[in-house]
Amino acid sequence: MQSAQSSDRSEDSIPRIAAERVAARPIIGNSWSLRQALKQVEIVAPTDATVLVLGETGTGKELIARAIHDASGRSRRPFIKINCAAIPSSLLESELFGHERGAFTGAVAQRIGRFELADGGTVFLDEVGEIPLELQPKLLRVLQEHEFERLGGTRTLKVDVRVVAATNRDLRGMVGTQRFRDDLYYRLNVFPIALPPLRERPEDIEALVHHFVHQFARRMNRHIDVIPSDTLEALRRHPWPGNVRELENVIQRAVILSTDARLTLPPCRVEPAPQSPPKEPETLKGVERAFIARVVEEANWVIGGPRGAAARLGLKRTTLHSLMKRLGLSRPLDAGGAEFDAPRSYHRPGQMYDENWAAG
Ligand SMILES: Nc1ncnc2c1ncn2[C@@H]1O[C@H](COP(=O)(O)OP(=O)(O)OP(=O)(O)O)[C@@H](O)[C@H]1O
Numbered sequence: 001m002q003s004a005q006s007s008d009r010s011e012d013s014i015p016r017i018a019a020e021r022v023a024a025r026p027i028i029g030n031s032w033s034l035r036q037a038l039k040q041v042e043i044v045a046p047t048d049a050t051v052l053v054l055g056e057t058g059t060g061k062e063l064i065a066r067a068i069h070d071a072s073g074r075s076r077r078p079f080i081k082i083n084c085a086a087i088p089s090s091l092l093e094s095e096l097f098g099h100e101r102g103a104f105t106g107a108v109a110q111r112i113g114r115f116e117l118a119d120g121g122t123v124f125l126d127e128v129g130e131i132p133l134e135l136q137p138k139l140l141r142v143l144q145e146h147e148f149e150r151l152g153g154t155r156t157l158k159v160d161v162r163v164v165a166a167t168n169r170d171l172r173g174m175v176g177t178q179r180f181r182d183d184l185y186y187r188l189n190v191f192p193i194a195l196p197p198l199r200e201r202p203e204d205i206e207a208l209v210h211h212f213v214h215q216f217a218r219r220m221n222r223h224i225d226v227i228p229s230d231t232l233e234a235l236r237r238h239p240w241p242g243n244v245r246e247l248e249n250v251i252q253r254a255v256i257l258s259t260d261a262r263l264t265l266p267p268c269r270v271e272p273a274p275q276s277p278p279k280e281p282e283t284l285k286g287v288e289r290a291f292i293a294r295v296v297e298e299a300n301w302v303i304g305g306p307r308g309a310a311a312r313l314g315l316k317r318t319t320l321h322s323l324m325k326r327l328g329l330s331r332p333l334d335a336g337g338a339e340f341d342a343p344r345s346y347h348r349p350g351q352m353y354d355e356n357w358a359a360g
């Protein structure tokens with residue numbers, strides 16, 4: 001596990017941000033790429049710059065956002081998180097900026113929005129790629145001018161808020177396809193911090209395993225102090241599509257399953273790797289199919305409605321249905337269904353974590 005103390009500021013040292021967080025929410029790992037990210041956190045935290053945290057699902061984006069807040073001069077003020085993917089788009093504006101009584105049907109009382117609540121502190125805009133296009137200018141204004149009006153209100157409110165945003169989406173690509181405003185993208189992208197996926201830093205796995213074993217064993221009142229080397233080796237070789245969160249869950253299960261002081265991994269289930277889709281030929285139909293598949297997937301397989309794929313493509317719902325039928329596109333069984341499901345990561349790994357530990 002990582003040492004809490006480090007006065008050495010050399011290239012190999014653990015950045016102070018990581019070391020100081022041991023007591024609170026520790027950031028474990030000593031790989032070069034994680035250290036680079038933490039050094040950036042250290043540089044940017046004391047400034048008021050907007051930070052965009054990028055990375056696949058489960059790489060620690062929220063952990064980093066909190067670290068930025070905690071290491072900033074705003075640490076005693078609120079850290080307000082808002083998950084833009086979890087709130088229906090019709091409610092998001094009121095959630096962010098509040099509303100006046102009577103602003104819309106059902107607005108029986110005035111409501112303070114998250115930006116107002118966070119005054120003096122930090123707003124963490126999680127899944128920022130999900131902010132609907134029509135709300136993006138208002139977000140841009142609060143980032144640039146620090147001002148906004150409550151929904152249905154006329155008074156302009158000023159706030160002192162630092163914004164940290166996170167996404168696992170390709171925001172630049174979304175700008176290219178006009179699903180994200182370029183001015184907002186550039187305003188958010190002032191200081192990007194990219195978190196490396198776990199498979200690119202297997203050297204962090206051992207420390208993470210020790211950390212999670214210790215954490216869960218303590219919570220469950222277990223005593224586990226042997227982690228067999230072949231177990232560690234299997235964990236190190238695994239591709240971890242769900243990154244640190246997936247590793248955390250596997251270790252939690254392992255701690256539950258361990259009946260003595262040795263860590264026992266969940267039994268391996270041999271599942272065939274999902275077949276990768278046949279490569280589309282470079283035909284017009286192939287390009288069309290790939291494009292539509294991407295948009296539909298980004299809409300979480302929701303076809304109709306204002307955030308559905310049909311609206312994004314500027315097509316009628318029925319037209320998109322017949323087009324998908326013609327192109328042979330149908331929803332996979334494991335696709336998210338609800339309109340407000342968290343988006344799926346753009347990384348599509350070929351293996352699942354419990355596929356076969358030993359095979360790696
Ligand atoms: N370096 C790390 N050290 C310790 N715990 C970590 C580390 N990275 C991630 N975690 C833990 O893994 C889990 C997932 O992290 P987090 O929620 O920050 O990821 P995320 O990138 O925001 O994921 P998502 O995109 O799915 O929202 C959390 O429980 C977090 O505490």
Ligand SMILES: [Mg+2]
Pocket residue numbers: 061062126
């Ligand atoms: Mg997150």
